[in-house]
Amino acid sequence: MIDFEAVTVHYPDAPEPTLRDVGLHLAEGELCLVAGRTGVGKSTLLGAVNGLVPRFTGGRLAGRVTVAGQATDQRPPQEFAHLVGVVGQDPLAGFVTDTVEEELAYAMEQLAIAPEVMRKRVEETLDLLGIAELRHRALRTLSGGQQQRVAIGAVFTTHPQVLVLDEPTSALDPTAAEEVLAAVLRLVHDLGTTVVIAEHRMERVLQYADRLLYLPGDGTVRDGAPGELLPEMEVAPPVVELGRVAGWRPLPLSVRDARRHAPALRRRLAGRQPAAAHRAGAPAALTAERVSVAYGRKVAVREVDLTLRAGEVTALMGRNGSGKSSLLWALQGSGPRHAGRVRVAGDDPAEQDPRRARALVGLVPQTAADLLYLQTVAAECAQADAESEAEPGHCRALLDRLAPGVPAAAHPRDLSEGQRLALVLAIQLTAAPAVLLLDEPTRGLDYDAKRAFGRLVRQLADEGGSVLIATHDVEFVAATADRVVVLADGDLVADGPTAEVVCASPAFAPQVAKVLRPDPWLTVAQVATALAEAGPAAVAEDGTGTGPTVATGSGTGPTAATGSATGLGTGEAVS
Template identity: 55%
Template sequence: MIRFEDVSVTYDGAAEPAVQGVGFEVPEGELVLLVGPSGVGKSTVLGAVSGLVPHFTGGTLRGRVTVAGRDTRTHKPRELADVVGTVGQDPLAHFVTDTVEDELAYGMESLGLAPEVMRRRVEETLDLLGLAGLRDRPIATLSGGQRQRVAIGSVLTPHPQVLVLDEPTSALDPAAAEEVLAVLQRLVHDLGTTILLAEHRLERVLHYADRVVLLPAPGQPPVVGSPSEVMAVSPVFPPVVDLGRLAGWSPLPLTVRDARRRAGDLGERLGASAPAGASWPVAQPAPLQGACAAAGSRTAEKAPTSTGRRLRFRRRPTSTPQAPQPHIAEIHALSLRRGPVTALRHIDLTVTPGETIALMGRNGAGKSTLLNSLVGLLPPTTGTVTVAGATPHRTSPRDLVRRVGLVPQDPRDLLYADTVAEECAAADRDAGAEPGTCRALVSELLPGITDDIHPRDLSEGQCLTLALAVALTARPPLLLLDEPTRGLDYAAKARLGGVLRGLATEGHAIVLATHDVELAAEIAHRVVLLAEGEVIADGPTAQIVVSSPSFAPQVTKILAPQQWLTVAEVRQALA
């Protein structure tokens, strides 16, 4: 169905090809997973299937790409629209209409389908993707995950023979991701649809794939094989494979179920060790301006709230009594309406220096809205928000940037210069930092980004890295991140985790909204669960995620009832 024959793509002005010597086939009716490190050219390969590369992006394509027998060099994207449906990394760039239902119908209207056919397919897609309750909603009011489901639905309604998906679950909560992937698997098995998708969160999608295509590094030929064959040599792999490699299991497990069947001996070896996550201490931060050091560990006490009972924390004194820990941010009785929707209800939350908090919950629960209220983009309807002694929505941007920094879901919102070097220089000036501060952060997070590249030409993961470096340049005491691992491979995510842990150790408070349960297990001291704009749980990471089927990391599921969170913990215990 899809054939790549010695394909190379070089973009205008680039010194090296984005991809080189790519050759593989995707048979009809299979789900093929495209994997590889960030920036290796996965999005370019996907774009070549739909004809967007080179007809839309420009550049030179050498070799041959055919889809259902059509050569993409001689067939423009509109001439492939009846065969190929494409969803890119940025759903907003995909939308044409204003409401959910209109967007689902637009592609069929372009193909001239009968109204009765369109109506039936819209209803089917609304049910398949759990969008029925959003059918009349303006797309601009949806959360990032809801937009991603609408984007996927809009390419499903025309019933294409081939689906090309770039990071289809990156903004989805775990339950929604499973629903979407189950729909894709049903299309493959029941309708014979051919699917080629790229995804960094391999723990979600690997077991659905019929085969895997690995792009190991620029200029190297792809490795094609079954998921277990490719994972044995892949530089990117999910925690279940990492644990299998550590334990010496062969063949490597691809699912939690496979790993649990083999984990008996490993569980016995770990039985005498205490999981680090069970006591998960708050980082001991260095003093911030006017802030005292972190004190002691935490104990939980229950306090009634307007929405039920949730966990709050007080410090247990150490052997040397210290003053109470000051709060970097305080939210009291916050409610916030966005148009007809009450996005937040009666939120009480405090953030202390050196603390990393993961905001989790299903799509549309209010995570991004809460972050936006902390940075002053959305004023409270009722209640108060205070950050570093200031009210965010009443503070000038120049002053606020030194108190709180936000990396939004679309990191390009922070970028406006023509090159990476200019972007970094502007960030240094805005923050009053030493020249080179921002550039050093970029190099630490994701090496290989050159100074002369345009920020808009970066991959999603590279773009996020640059935006994160821009936000960190001012060294704000409170850092907010909205889905910070979208587009990042495991190595880049590990580097990000190291940077965030270092910032927490220095006394910075970090609040991140994420669906990445593995990231939360790695770096968060505390998890706050939101549902329908309300806090439904607030406590230490191990306590919250271990008891949650949806938000437990893979290692926790494999080694339950022992409360291990990460492969790193297991590796340390075995050593």
């Protein structure tokens, strides 16, 4: 179905090709997972499937790419629309209409599909992705996860032979991600659609993949069955890292595979407990009382009481559309707040001038680039210093601490996801806020970058700050957060220590917790530390391994095993 013949892609000013002499044949009806660290060329590989690379990205493509026998260099990308459906990392950037129903119909209108067929497919797609209640909603009023499902639905309606998805579940809660992947699997199994997915959260997709395309970072692409490639890969989901630590062979691809080894591992861990979570017990940094947010008749947040303490990392979780982002903006003071009060150091951020408000609460939105509006990194840093009345160079010093080596002359929108996140964090931290609010900060970050980011968040809390993170990334929460609060339809329904909240939830439990349940282990790092302390005696009782190895997996918190710290700036601008 898809053939790459000696394909090399070289961007202007890049010292080396992003892809080098790639040869692939992807058969009809396969689900292929594209894996690799940030910046190794995954998006370039996906874009080459229908000719978006190099026609819309620039650079030079040597070699040949064909889809169903049609060469991408012979026809423009729009003529592949009936053959290849593409969903990019930013769904909002790809929308061309105003409402959900119009967006689902738009691509079919361009292909001159009969109206009666269009109506039937729109209804099928609304039901398939569970978005029927959003039919008449304006696209810009949807949550990030809802926008992601609409974007996927917009290409579903054309029934393409090939579906290309770039980070399709990054903005989805665990349950919504499973629903989307179930829909994708139905296309693969029932319609024979070839699906190519690039996804940093490999734990969500790996068990369903027929093939794995691994980009190690040298321009090559390694192709094979997941079980064949995983032993040599630098990036892997927690369940695979757990298998490495425990010495299991073959490495498990799913929680179900790993559960077969769980009894023996639990015996090896008998009598040991995970290190206690970091809990400062400090006074309140922020108090919110009966906070409510509404948009017209829609109540997004309903009378929420919340206290954030200094030295504590709190995770805010819940389904897409549950009110997480609305609550963050209400706490920060810029967003609507229809009732309730917020106090930080005795003041309400919503009632302060901008400089004072920034010193009380800093907020990094879902799309960090929304806060970047100047032409260079240096200009953004200088503006942050001026607005916060900080010493010149203060913001740049913070950026170098978060992501060393970001070019001062670079345009902020040319940076990698991790570098942009680091720049926005540095801008917010220049004002030295007492409370930092982060909305889905790990989107677009690979496992190494998330570990580095987790260490940064932990350090901010250790220095006395309070951090509230709205996220669907259960693995990041398990490794980083002291406490978890859960929203459901605007109501706060759970609040407690991380282990208590996430282990009690089938949806929010991390992979290690699912494998070792009912024991309270959350991360690979915790298990690795316990096995290392047990010494050589902790040899696998099932005979599958020779004892623990160094964890390189999902741990980012205070109990994380040692490993390479690459910083948030890992990778290049082209990803």
